[in-house]
Amino acid sequence: MTVLVTGGAGYIGSHAALALLDAGRKVVVLDNLSQGHRWAVPAGAAFVEGDCGDYELVRKLVADHDVTAIMHFAGSIIVPESVVYPLDYYYNNTVNSRALAQAAVDAGIRHFIFSSTAGVYGEPAKTPILEDFPSKPISPYGTSKMMTEKMLADASVAHDMNYVALRYFNVAGADPKGRAGQTSRKATHLIKIASQAATGVRSHLEIYGEDYETPDGTCIRDYIHVSDLANAHVLALEYLENGGESDVMNCGYGRGFSVKEVISAVKEVSGVDFPVKLAERRPGDPAALIAGADRVREKLGWEPKHDDLEMIVRHALDWEESLKTRQVVDAA
Ligand SMILES: NC(=O)c1ccc[n+]([C@@H]2O[C@H](COP(=O)([O-])OP(=O)(O)OC[C@H]3O[C@@H](n4cnc5c(N)ncnc54)[C@H](O)[C@@H]3O)[C@@H](O)[C@H]2O)c1
């Protein structure tokens, strides 16, 4: 009765592995370490270095570790990079997920939880965004995730495997106990970058456009604490094990903050007035993305504990400081 966590050496997967271990589950992490770090895998989890698209490897580790469910975090995650290298993204996110799903079905795995994204909605006509809004991604990244969602939907009808695709909004923060955090070698996320600016890892931060149709002109996003998100995965697993029907669920808090509000919070919490420059809009950034987040609460009984921007920022800053002692250099 072990949970296979692909991508468990990365940011969100390492938090999910911790949440599973905290809930008394056995965990085996499969990660090719293309982005993740071996040290980020929680001590209580088994680790296999390899590719989630390696069918034979997955079959072997499922048998060796008595795996009964899969949480699939492994993937490539940078939206602008996916525009430049679309085929790489379709390979890593879609082709490898197909191989993993095939191995899961062939091995008789009954439950599958997939890391999807608000990026599947593209530029929605309105917010909050509900799960039944059309999937119209505007980047290869979003399309690569949407295709995997569709594969899982079809496979779950044909085979004895139920699934939940969790569509994350903007994931941020770090484990409150300091056991895990974001250590991307190619950080692009706002709170991570602002935390790096506040701790001196970066010289400054750029705001990508302040001429959006929002109250202060900067983009609004629904920032969700990574530990609340990890907990949603544990609840999704229980839901599937109890016979819950396959579904997609938004993961956010249902409220948003602008880029300027986030920067103010990071300056306030850190006490550092780091330099901020105005830059051009980043292509493909919708003005506002806020989750309609009732379904995950109603169906999973999810009750977030960290719905507080200052707390999210505090945990992100604490993690950034701790990385200095680990001597992990990952600034651009
Ligand atoms: N971070 C976000 O804000 C966000 C938002 C929406 C969705 N997601 C999704 O959540 C998942 C995890 O994202 P993250 O932020 O933790 O990213 P991350 O880069 O920190 O973690 C991804 C992990 O997957 C591993 N990996 C990549 N390709 C692999 C492969 N083929 N086989 C085995 N391991 C592989 C990497 O080494 C890394 O450890 C991704 O699928 C991402 O698309 C993330």
Ligand SMILES: O=c1ccn([C@@H]2O[C@H](COP(=O)(O)OP(=O)(O)O[C@H]3O[C@H](CO)[C@H](O)[C@H](O)[C@H]3O)[C@@H](O)[C@H]2O)c(=O)[nH]1
């Ligand atoms: O240095 C920076 C970094 C970001 N931003 C702005 O901050 C906002 C948030 O940007 P992030 O890069 O932190 O996050 P995104 O909203 O672009 O994307 C994230 O959230 C999406 C859903 O909302 C998807 O899940 C996607 O996978 C995930 O990367 C955007 O307006 C962006 O332009 C800046 O102004 N400066």
